[in-house]
Amino acid sequence: MKLVIAFIKPFKLDEVKDALKAVGITGLSVSEVRGFGRQAGHTEVYRGAEYEVDFVPKSRIDVLVDDDLVGTVVDTIERTARTGKIGDGKIAVLPVEDLVRIRTGERGHDAL
Amino acid sequence: MKLVIAFIKPFKLDEVKDALKAVGITGLSVSEVRGFGRQAGHTEVYRGAEYEVDFVPKSRIDVLVDDDLVGTVVDTIERTARTGKIGDGKIAVLPVEDLVRIRTGERGHDAL
Amino acid sequence: MKLVIAFIKPFKLDEVKDALKAVGITGLSVSEVRGFGRQAGHTEVYRGAEYEVDFVPKSRIDVLVDDDLVGTVVDTIERTARTGKIGDGKIAVLPVEDLVRIRTGERGHDAL
Amino acid sequence: MEINPGDTAWVLVSAALVLFMTPGLALFYGGMVRAKNVLGMLMKNFFTITIVTIIWVLIGYTLAFGKDAWGGLIGNLDFAGLRTVRGDSLFPGTKIPDIVFMAFQMMFAVITPALITGAIAERMKFSAWVVFCMLWSVLVYLPVAHWAFASDGWIFARLGARDFAGGLVVHINAGIAALACVFVLGPRKGFRREAIRPHNLTLTLLGAGILWFGWFGFNAGSALAANRIAGIAFTATHVAAATAAGTWIAMEWWRVGKPTTLGAASGAVAGLVAITPAAGFVSPLAAMAIGAAAGAACFFAVSLKFRFNYDDSLDVVGVHLVGGILGSIMLGVFAERSINPDLLVTSGLMFGGAAFFGKQVVAVLAVLAFSFVVTYILARLVDLTIGLRASEEAETSGLDITLHEERAYVFTE
């Protein structure tokens, strides 16, 4: 059981979600984050005062996934989230020791 | 040391927090996420155009917890967050290698 | 490869980010969370009715980092985020099994 | 007699101002509900404009301002469809065209049921509101408006009580109806157990600002002329609002420890409500006294719902009912004949007019009884037929998504 975390460009979210659905992923969770990285932030101007804003908006996807699907999930995100421009983001895979579906109490594989 | 992550229905948040407090949990962090899963999303209509919105709002809870309390925490969340209807969400347990309390620099067990 | 997660006071965010940049961190992601912990929440009053709000706003930082930098990152966050008052927050280190840069497909160390 | 353009200009502006109050009210209330229900609240208010306007044109104006019919219960049908209301004659006793008076009064008919939406917030079905609002406008609002506003209405003409701009007709009427609705509808899930916090106080404060602004049309426009009575009413309105906000904040600071923006806004509205029946009849200092009393009384009144366990969600009872009663009664104390000799036969209690005081009390009681009983029956009726209340699922997920399939805010795109 793994947790795949991806930081992607927000406008790619729907595409990624649909692609994951297509390869058999039944669930995921998304949050809005502010990313700092190689991609430059932007300037904001208020009454003549300029502010450098380092952060750019990103979407974070968390997918809990069976070991045998991890490769597919990572590949799918990589492929659909890629624009080839700086700021496309990262994918990380973390080990999960236990997993529960709250509704039924099912554990591990069955909880997905 | 573990990190317990739970995706639950937002209106259950207060109940879950109070139950965790009751079993001796001294801290947790909550964020708002959009979940995709078995639970159907909803339709939105704007000037006659319909949009399927796959995502439903969920609350994500992150609890850092000692190894011996993990079972209690998972059970407590499972019990209090359950409505029995689709969309109750998941609980995952991840290994944590190190933990620090910023204020004091305490590590591991003492940091909680 | 590790994932360092820190829950800190929001007004410390810029300082922490700048310090991490200074020690060679090239990226991180930030989200807004509501924290529950030793630090007391606050009261809100609406038309004479008082509500205890247990949660305080915190910023969550996620940094993916090479094994050899983990110590530096944790120390840096600890040092810059500390005010010495209750509510300074926690830092957790989680193992990461795989890491991909979406733009290039680079893996592991090279993805950072 | 000729149309007076100055008077006509003022009443036209006032009508526009009163119309503007309904969106203002929508925002005032909308900011106080949770984010998942804000559109439901806005919708009930906006659509009330539609419902009442159509009724008003067809039969409302004539039932309110036609000559006594049915033994004075209501007006006759002389003006049905407004066919004979085309500005060719002046409205009796004024120098403005009848159609201008009609338009001004239309806006009062619109906002009165809208006030009730604050009490039934976050749980009533939209369809139920549409039906209830139609019935209530016809069977409760129009009779009461006829009694107190029409020149041959029994409260005005026979009893001799006075209601300058709608203490009886608008605030007591809507306030007691709100209470009846809440009894039938029951409380929101989580009432008294959970924190049900306003989701956007900037909307509420904006709404309060619009209400205050519009209320000048409501009260000073009710002089139906740009004359000194309009100036008296204008001043009284402003002074009462400002003073009531002050006393509410003072009470809050003293009893709760912190002065809140919601308190300031609520206090101002309480003052505006209380001065409504009295605006054209009292001096600035009397307006200050009425405002001060309203701020303090309504501050206490809004906490009664927790004590007696009725979910008057946004305090329609606490502010409009209590403020309306207070103002109508205090008019019986502070009215000065010398201020408005045309409309006042005697002064109030303070200036020796005990009889007038009594009349005000009778009028208040009559409206309370009539409105409560009829509203209660109507609410039960709607509940038994199509059901008043949204499903539990809708209440949990929010009315916006479930009833209107919209989300108020999408900040992430």
Added chain:
Amino acid sequence: MEINPGDTAWVLVSAALVLFMTPGLALFYGGMVRAKNVLGMLMKNFFTITIVTIIWVLIGYTLAFGKDAWGGLIGNLDFAGLRTVRGDSLFPGTKIPDIVFMAFQMMFAVITPALITGAIAERMKFSAWVVFCMLWSVLVYLPVAHWAFASDGWIFARLGARDFAGGLVVHINAGIAALACVFVLGPRKGFRREAIRPHNLTLTLLGAGILWFGWFGFNAGSALAANRIAGIAFTATHVAAATAAGTWIAMEWWRVGKPTTLGAASGAVAGLVAITPAAGFVSPLAAMAIGAAAGAACFFAVSLKFRFNYDDSLDVVGVHLVGGILGSIMLGVFAERSINPDLLVTSGLMFGGAAFFGKQVVAVLAVLAFSFVVTYILARLVDLTIGLRASEEAETSGLDITLHEERAYVFTE
């Protein structure tokens, strides 16, 4: 003849109300775009006030209301720089100072191009808007205003069609121009593929409320006096808006399943648009009919863009063009000479005036053709020179950050 202070007061207030409509429109539109583009939308609207006001003072008023020049295409330069417009004389046919009439009309010139911003939302460059708006005001708005509003304009004086407050000059004119712009500009990225949802419907509803309020100045102010015609127009305006909101919601409930707040707001605006040309010429019941037709027609019209694939983003075509045509034509049906004998020579179709109906049709076609052709040429011109469209990058990241270097909302600090 003397200035009439009542009339002057009413037209001054009306001018202020019409000015207030432009910020109202900005919010109405601003709430409907995505959060990343809301400031771009507000900016185009606010800055239109600047652009048009400067033009108006220098040459606009005189080109619109100067005596026929260039064979009646436009007015002459008698009032250039407003040097001779200083309130020393009455505006002909009224009892208000010329400068007050000038100020009232200035606000119409301001809001008309602002209407177009709804169609080109979320993708037009600000610089392109500034240039386009200048050209369009001078080359499209001013001629059409002269034809239909000036006492010697050919549509008013020679053809004999009527436009009470701007069905032709404002709504058809801006609506068809919006269509031409959209043809040149092309659709937003993701149009018809992605959900492009309103980001803040509370702003949109607030904007609708302000528009409704301001429209009383727009329509009833066009009587240029505080008289019975103002009362007629005021009533018609309100009744049409309320009814149109009602039919839109009814259609939506029936065809889509859920009544929406955006639908209610859109319906109200559709009714306000449709009654604009007719407000001072029809009875309240006719206003109700016009409103009902507008609500239904515009409800269908807004879905045409998906069928025919033009990205009229916020439905300027569906609401203003369709509503404006409908109202101008229905005026040809419902006009009653007895309501406004000074301005109407005959009644409409329903009262036996077939000729008048024909004139209305001709006027509509003339404005459609002129405005479409000239606007299309202007838009192409601007596109070929400085480019109409923001970069793809800007469209993806949002116009606010890229064009204005601002963010609308920062809730986390």
Added chain:
Amino acid sequence: MEINPGDTAWVLVSAALVLFMTPGLALFYGGMVRAKNVLGMLMKNFFTITIVTIIWVLIGYTLAFGKDAWGGLIGNLDFAGLRTVRGDSLFPGTKIPDIVFMAFQMMFAVITPALITGAIAERMKFSAWVVFCMLWSVLVYLPVAHWAFASDGWIFARLGARDFAGGLVVHINAGIAALACVFVLGPRKGFRREAIRPHNLTLTLLGAGILWFGWFGFNAGSALAANRIAGIAFTATHVAAATAAGTWIAMEWWRVGKPTTLGAASGAVAGLVAITPAAGFVSPLAAMAIGAAAGAACFFAVSLKFRFNYDDSLDVVGVHLVGGILGSIMLGVFAERSINPDLLVTSGLMFGGAAFFGKQVVAVLAVLAFSFVVTYILARLVDLTIGLRASEEAETSGLDITLHEERAYVFTE
């Protein structure tokens, strides 16, 4: 002489419009602070209405408009408690009831201290504001209002300078007071080090729209009649606002690279401020010149705080002080006697009236000196007694939670 209903209608409407400006200002400012302080900002503005209204009724009106007392420092107590202000007589020199004039002027007294709240944003205690605002209204506003607005005030009657609607009394007065307050209060934590960004520019733009709308009442209402001067003032107001927004945006585009919505709103307000003293005395083209100068001058002025290190947080000094001085001086240049022969004895510099120019300069200097000195003393006094500044903790966590125990936005429920 009889009341003129047209004039009365116009001044009543204007009073309502000026009242509406205070909530408008609250939103304008509220949008510019950080989300944690928005309610603190709204509260200070709303509550200023309460404070000043109560003072005005009791002693304010009489001290400002009573006959010269204390050697002309202030008015006498003839109208204390408004006991003799009941609409029974006309206000001298007008055809409106005294109570209507009183109500109109009350709204000026309300908004003037509210302007100062922009400078002390995000750090002043609410309790300190309440006390300071009371003292300032009585000891600074009322004397200056008496000098420049009362018919026997020395600036008006003896010096012979002119202030049509409050360039001296409102804008210079509040602007220089803001500077004095900032000196005593000190900068916000993080000033010049951190980005302190507006949290909600849609509120700010809405506020700017309301201010613009209300300013018609402020300036054109100051004609105290619905006459040609009102038309002149109305036009000048609008033209100056639009032009100033244009020059500010042009400067910004040129110097910073991007035109911003905050710039457009700020420019408009700068133009409105600058035209205030001059509105009823100048031609439309002169208004355009004044607006253009104000937009450019204030654009530069707002950056001075970074250079000279005073935290005039929302640019009250940069906009109101600088704009007010500019407008009062430029009135000395552009005033045309032929435009307003009743109030102007001579024209301005451009039309040969060097003396009048000098008088304007003297008046400006007098108000600057008086207001700065007294305000500085008052601010120190309040600071030494109850303390002006919120605790560091409160400043970090936000005034909303700590001072008012409320949160402006809760979007997640």
